[in-house]
Amino acid sequence: MTTKYIACIFCAIVTLREQREKTTSAENGRIIISQIKSVISKRLPDLLPGFKSLKDSRNRKEYSMEELLAGALFMFIFKQASRNAYNNKRGDIIFAKNYYRHFRLRLPHPDAIDQVMRDLPPEFLEELKAQLVSHLIEKKLFRKFRLLGKYYLVAVDATGIQTFKARHCEHCLTKTSKNGVVSYFHYVLEAKLVTSSGHAISLASEFIENLEHRDFDKQDCEQKAFVRLAAKIKRHFPRLPICVLADGLYPNETTFSICRKNDWRFIITLKEGCLKTFNEEVGLLKATAKGRSVYRASKTTRTLLDYKFMNDIQYNKHDYSWVSCIETVTHLPEMTKKVQQFVYITDLPLTPDNVVPIADGGRLRWKIENEGFNTQKNLGYELEHKFSRVSYNAMQNYYQLLQIAHMINQFAEKSRDLVLLTNAHSKQTIKDLWEKLLTFMASIPYTEAQLQEFMTG
Ligand SMILES: [Zn+2]
Known part of the structure; x- marks a missing residue:
């Protein structure tokens, strides 16, 4: 066999492999776009008609409202979350054509999108978001994740989204450093529906903001915003059985009375030094606490969960329950131990049978930070990016569209097809897949007929 012949075979193998990789990459892209389209059409059928029906106060109407709002929404769905990145994609003729072929919408200029974002009252998109989530709940998509077969777990927490050196708008919160800067x-402040499978879906959002008529010379704060957020949740989801999950800022009479009034249950982190008389009584009665232990083993860990609980502890003339879980995780093979304690106050009466799901439900509060804020800030959605440097209104509208886009992607990413693509054998991450999606959208100049064949075949 000559060297030339071997080189030829080698080249052919390399070309074949490259072709196969290209085909696999395109196939992956096709699967992702199919999933996104399927989520929009089957799970959220009111989304695009909802965009169409929003009030349109523009004089010049080069693009429809649906095109403008979908343009911003897809900036987040494609995880191209800056107006620059979006504009680069829009300038790519093949990308724009493929986008049109898939969604029957044009990609508008970002300035046209921004104008609508500035003009549209933020409550319009907030209401549309609530309608979409109501539809998902009616379709029983979260039913199996309910606590005790009844309560939807709703985590509440606040997060910072923008910081400016100079005043951005009249609603900015302010902070003065030691140096006077x-x-x-x-x-x-967010309320997100969280599930053990890792969903964190925005139910309602309340901006913590300074408004003269609201608080005289005092700044708004998370606690005050919670009162407004709770009213908003009740208005949008009046009959939803809710169990509120919240951190150590929330065990107080305001929270308890809001939950009582709305007939919501709660599981709230209880820190030492908080609710003094309640904690004192817990201290006195600790020896009488009932308990239950659970042992869980995996390939790499051995976990012992030691639950203790007490009912009927009075605080401000109402009875509450106390629950603690001490978790000891032993990591194999080193046998190193990590011990953590989680303590909650709840208005759910505890028994040996329900203490485990209730305490574990309390720990799902973490999902709002991890699957919620962290994903939106660091995994493609750029929650802290300054989408509008001048308009508070636009900032809120971009925020709502980001929430809807993240909701769509969560369903797509958890679909069976995408879970298969990211399983342990494939070594592909969601980030890898989204790169393939963008390549698929930007580099394959399908004709209409080829696209139809590819999407159906
Ligand atoms: Zn501002």
Whole structure:
């Protein structure tokens, strides 16, 4: 066999492999776009008609409302979350054509999108988001994740989304450093439906903001925003059986009375030094606490969960329950141990049978931080990016569209097809897949007929 012949075979193998990789990459892209389309059409059929029906106060109407809002929404769905990145994609003729072929919508100029974002009252998109989530709940998509077969777990927490060196708008919160430097920022209080499978779906959002008529000279804060957020949740989801999950800032009479009034249950982190008389009584009665232990083993860990609970502990003339879980995780093969304790106050009466799901339900609060805020800040959605440097209104509208886009992607990413593509054998991450999606959208100049054949075959 000559060297030339071997080189030829080698080249052919390399070309074949490259072709196969290209085909696999395109196939992956096709699967992802199919899933996104399927989520929008089957799970959220009111989304695009909802965009169409939003009030349109523009004089010049080069693009439809649906095209403009979908343009911003897809900036987040494609995880191209800056107007620059979006504009680069829009300038790519093949990408724009493929986008049109898939969604029958044009990609508008980002300035046209921004104008609508500035003009549209933020409550419009917030209401549309609530309608979409109501539909998902009616379709029983979260039913199997309910606590005790009844309560939807709703985690509440605030997060910072923007910081500015100079005043951005009249609603900015302000902070003065020790050196006297003032910074301006925005926080939002979120209520997210969380599940053990890792969903974190925005139910309602309340911006923590300074408004003259609201608080005289005092700044708004998370606790005040919670009162407004709770009213919003009740208005949008009046009959939803809810169990509120919240951190150590929330065990107080305001929270308890809001939950009582709305007929919501709660599981709230209880820190030492908080609710003094309640904690004192817990201290006195600890020896009488009932308990239950659970042992869980995996390939790499051995976990012992030691639950203790007490009922009928009075605080401000109402009875509550106390629950503690001490978790000891032993990591194999080193046998190193990690011990953590989680303590909650709840209005759910505890028994040896329900203490495990209730305490474990309390720990799902973490999902709002991890699957919620962290994903939206660091995994492609750029929650802290300054989408509008001048308009508070636009900032809120981009925020709502980001929430809807993240909801769509969560369903797509948890679909059976995408879970198969990211399983342990494939070594592909969601980030890898989204790169393939963008390559698929940008580099394959399908004709209409080829596209139809590819999408159906
Ligand atoms: Zn501002």
